[in-house]
Amino acid sequence: MALLQISEPGQAPDPHQRRIAVGIDLGTTHSLVAAMRNGVAECLPDGEGHVILPSAVRYLENDGRQIGRAALAAQAQDPQNTLVSVKRFMGRAVADIANRDQLPYVLVDKPGMLAIQTRVGEKSPVEVSAEILATLRFRAEDTFNDDLYGAVITVPAYFDDAQRQATKDAAQLAGINVLRLINEPTAAAIAYGLDQASEGVYAVYDLGGGTFDISILRLTRGVFEVLATGGDSALGGDDYDRALVDWVQAQTGCAITTPADKSNVLVAARACKEALSAAGSATFDVTLSSGTLSHTVTRTEFEAATAALTQRTLSAVRKALRDAKLSKDDIQGVVMVGGSTRMPHVQQAVADLLGCAPLNNLNPDEVVALGAAIQANQLAGNNPDGELLLLDVIPLSLGIETMGGLVERIVPRNQTIPTAMAQDFTTYQDGQTALALHVVQGERDMVADCRSLARFELRGIPPMAAGAARIRVTFTVDADGMVSVSAVEQLSGVAANITVKPSYGLSDDQIAAMLQDSFKTAEQDIKARALVEARVDADRMWLATQSALQADGDLLSAEDRARIDGLMAATLDAKKLEDAAAIEAITEALAKGTEAFAAQRMNRGIQHALAGQNIENI
Amino acid sequence: MTVAVAVNRSVFKARPDVSEPALPLSAQLAVSDFELFGVPVQFAQDRAQLDARWKDLQREAHPDKFASQGAAAQRVAMQWSVRINEAYQRLKDPMRRAAYLCELGGAPIQSENNTAMPAAFLMQQMEWREAMDEAADVAALEALHDDVQQAHITALQQCAQLIDTAHDLPAAAQQVRRLMFIEKFLRDVEARIDHLDAS
Numbered sequence: 098m099a100l101l102q103i104s105e106p107g108q109a110p111d112p113h114q115r116r117i118a119v120g121i122d123l124g125t126t127h128s129l130v131a132a133m134r135n136g137v138a139e140c141l142p143d144g145e146g147h148v149i150l151p152s153a154v155r156y157l158e159n160d161g162r163q164i165g166r167a168a169l170a171a172q173a174q175d176p177q178n179t180l181v182s183v184k185r186f187m188g189r190a191v192a193d194i195a196n197r198d199q200l201p202y203v204l205v206d207k208p209g210m211l212a213i214q215t216r217v218g219e220k221s222p223v224e225v226s227a228e229i230l231a232t233l234r235f236r237a238e239d240t241f242n243d244d245l246y247g248a249v250i251t252v253p254a255y256f257d258d259a260q261r262q263a264t265k266d267a268a269q270l271a272g273i274n275v276l277r278l279i280n281e282p283t284a285a286a287i288a289y290g291l292d293q294a295s296e297g298v299y300a301v302y303d304l305g306g307g308t309f310d311i312s313i314l315r316l317t318r319g320v321f322e323v324l325a326t327g328g329d330s331a332l333g334g335d336d337y338d339r340a341l342v343d344w345v346q347a348q349t350g351c352a353i354t355t356p357a358d359k360s361n362v363l364v365a366a367r368a369c370k371e372a373l374s375a376a377g378s379a380t381f382d383v384t385l386s387s388g389t390l391s392h393t394v395t396r397t398e399f400e401a402a403t404a405a406l407t408q409r410t411l412s413a414v415r416k417a418l419r420d421a422k423l424s425k426d427d428i429q430g431v432v433m434v435g436g437s438t439r440m441p442h443v444q445q446a447v448a449d450l451l452g453c454a455p456l457n458n459l460n461p462d463e464v465v466a467l468g469a470a471i472q473a474n475q476l477a478g479n480n481p482d483g484e485l486l487l488l489d490v491i492p493l494s495l496g497i498e499t500m501g502g503l504v505e506r507i508v509p510r511n512q513t514i515p516t517a518m519a520q521d522f523t524t525y526q527d528g529q530t531a532l533a534l535h536v537v538q539g540e541r542d543m544v545a546d547c548r549s550l551a552r553f554e555l556r557g558i559p560p561m562a563a564g565a566a567r568i569r570v571t572f573t574v575d576a577d578g579m580v581s582v583s584a585v586e587q588l589s590g591v592a593a594n595i596t597v598k599p600s601y602g603l604s605d606d607q608i609a610a611m612l613q614d615s616f617k618t619a620e621q622d623i624k625a626r627a628l629v630e631a632r633v634d635a636d637r638m639w640l641a642t643q644s645a646l647q648a649d650g651d652l653l654s655a656e657d658r659a660r661i662d663g664l665m666a667a668t669l670d671a672k673k674l675e676d677a678a679a680i681e682a683i684t685e686a687l688a689k690g691t692e693a694f695a696a697q698r699m700n701r702g703i704q705h706a707l708a709g710q711n712i713e714n715i
Numbered sequence: 716m717t718v719a720v721a722v723n724r725s726v727f728k729a730r731p732d733v734s735e736p737a738l739p740l741s742a743q744l745a746v747s748d749f750e751l752f753g754v755p756v757q758f759a760q761d762r763a764q765l766d767a768r769w770k771d772l773q774r775e776a777h778p779d780k781f782a783s784q785g786a787a788a789q790r791v792a793m794q795w796s797v798r799i800n801e802a803y804q805r806l807k808d809p810m811r812r813a814a815y816l817c818e819l820g821g822a823p824i825q826s827e828n829n830t831a832m833p834a835a836f837l838m839q840q841m842e843w844r845e846a847m848d849e850a851a852d853v854a855a856l857e858a859l860h861d862d863v864q865q866a867h868i869t870a871l872q873q874c875a876q877l878i879d880t881a882h883d884l885p886a887a888a889q890q891v892r893r894l895m896f897i898e899k900f901l902r903d904v905e906a907r908i909d910h911l912d913a914s
Binding site: 116276277317320322412415416419472475476477478486487488512513514515516517573575576637638641642644645685687688689690691692694695696698699702703705706707 | 751753770771772773774775776777778779782783784785786787788790791792793795796797800801803804905908909912913
């Protein structure tokens with residue numbers, strides 16, 4: 098739908114102005130921001146011409162910080178305050194982190210998520226990620242000399258709800274309006290599909306710094322339909338580095354003791370691994386507290402040391418094929434994404450398994466951000482005739498804990514989102530008035546083996562005989578893959594109250610405290626920003642309603658039209674207020690007051706989709 | 716406070732195989748899956764047409780299309796998109812489509828109350844279970860999977876005949892119950908393959 102000219106210039110932003118919308122690849126080892134420029138998606142460089150921002154944040158004395166290259170350069174001298182690969186900690190507790198004794202950090206268990214001890218106190222992975230996101234936001238705003246309208250942020254397809262929520266929280270801290278979270282392999286497919294005008298079934302094999310995804314997609318006329326997805330959100334290039342360290346240590350017996358040692362061997366392993374992608378052998382050079390070490394590693398030795406990791410990715414590929422009910426002969430091509438797919442033995446293993454040559458003609462580091470930029474541009478309304486449609490899936494099943502610690506599955510994995518599914522439960526004691534519900538995500542049968550997402554208490558059930566209550570638990574998964582759960586007692590019609598205690602993720606209070614904190618250091622005023630955001634939201638809602646009226650105003654009665662006009666005028670007036678909450682309330686009134694109109698418009702759209710179809714048989 | 720208890724399903728789950736729509740539906744949202752997709756109310760369906768219709772409908776209704784159009788439009792789009800996905804899942808899956816037709820036609824599946832199966836079918840089930848327990852590798856499991864898949868196809872063909880030609884919905888419902896057993900077993904075999912492949 099095209100945005101149309103507004104009748105009263107000066108009272109609302111120029112609707113023809115292009116909205117600045119970007120795609121952000123928030124990666125384990127590096128991050129990028131891309132945008133559409135002159136009809137083409139491009140990664141945006143920083144002032145020095147680098148498009149890649151190393152995902153590294155160093156905390157200095159006096160609240161200062163270094164981000165990206167500068168932080169990485171200081172890693173050897175200040176390992177404990179230079180945080181890298183924090184994506185692996187998003188939405189996780191200390192006990193979830195494998196090989197944590199090899200990390201140079203002090204990890205602390207906190208409610209909702211672990212934190213990392215630094216010289217300026219404990220830092221949540223969300224805060225560290227927000228620093229990286231804010232850096233990319235400023236880069237985009239400097240590039241276009243304009244405020245950012247919104248961003249599509251990519252996440253590994255195999256990220257669970259806690260990890261997705263943590264990513265959204267980080268964006269909120271960085272002051273970014275998230276248009277959508279999309280899955281990294283899907284973003285890569287967009288960049289490839291639109292670039293090559295491909296049709297058919299493709300696999301995307303995405304081995305990044307810390308995560309692995311495999312997605313099987315069908316591409317038809319701008320529709321990207323994910324058939325199945327799988328992976329491992331704790332398997333990536335970092336693990337190849339660690340396996341190489343282990344191998345070198347076993348060969349040489351070198352002692353790795355201090356945090357600096359731990360950090361230095363990982364840096365050395367990465368350099369050695371990268372050299373081995375181009376040469377048959379390379380040296381592993383590192384300075385340890387006990388002295389210097391130089392050890393030659395051949396490609397064959399490296400491949401043997403990491404073969405088990407590659408095998409893990411291949412078994413995930415086979416599982417995704419089974420989930421999609423396809424054989425390898427159905428796959429027309431496999432797109433290689435992520436820097437770790439530069440390793441020749443990974444390329445070879447994937448080619449051998451799927452029987453087709455990997456597609457790697459786009460830069461594997463950039464392709465995810467490029468795809469996200471294309472989607473962002475469309476979501477922002479800059480490309481009204483765009484044909485792009487993503488039909489993605491939920492990667493992991495959702496369920497409820499039942500008696501004996503078993504999982505009752507409600508939403509199976511690989512369901513197309515958005516989706517909503519429900520199941521009925523009951524009480525098992527006479528007169529029971531409350532029910533505790535434990536929401537979990539994962540494929541295993543035992544609750545203890547799945548990820549705990551939230552605990553609910555359903556209160557206010559009228560006393561009834563055991564088994565008489567009928568409590569419908571509904572899981573809703575939105576287009577971002579985010580889960581919400583509600584529970585209602587059906588028979589009594591009594592609306593029972595629910596309290597949610599997320600087992601993972603940060604609470605609203607924690608986020609608010611972090612926001613306060615970041616504004617203290619950034620010398621900005623939280624109220625001022627809330628006011629600006631409320632006004633921007635009011636603008637968005639006003640513009641959206643205006644364009645809806647232009648397109649489908651004929652659906653409304655004169656009375657309804659007058660009511661909506663009144664709400665719109667109130668919204669315009671509200672922008673002059675200095676109170677963010679008041680502006681939000683008036684904007685929400687407009688949203689609520691146009692809901693019936695939105696439903697009418699949707700009916701018209703559906704009729705349009707079916708128009709011309711043979712409906713005699715209905 | 717007690718832990719949640721999965722209900723004794725025979726009492727509480729009207730359609731244990733079919734998760735119910737959960738969002739409040741407007742009158743237009745409440746039409747049958749067939750009507751929503753504009754296809755004939757019958758078992759035989761053209762899968763390519765269902766796929767195409769699904770995409771056409773999602774092109775109109777997907778929340779992405781309304782990302783810049785405010786909260787009200789987002790909520791409505793979410794409802795429609797969920798409803799369209801639900802209908803598509805049910806229409807494209809032959810067993811669920813057959814179950815849905817039986818229910819629309821007044822012959823509910825009632826799989827939890829009605830577990831009576833012909834003796835020959837139960838024998839067959841036991842043989843399959845034994846074969847699965849004895850299978851030592853992925854190849855043996857895949858061979859078993861192929862056999863069961865064949866039985867699945869045969870049962871579906873009988874379903875098609877009973878619904879579209881004989882119009883015998885109670886008999887079709889019995890066939891659907893049989894299919895539910897077969898599909899449950901196929902999922903068990905697949906889980907075993909996943910397990911062997913990952914270890």
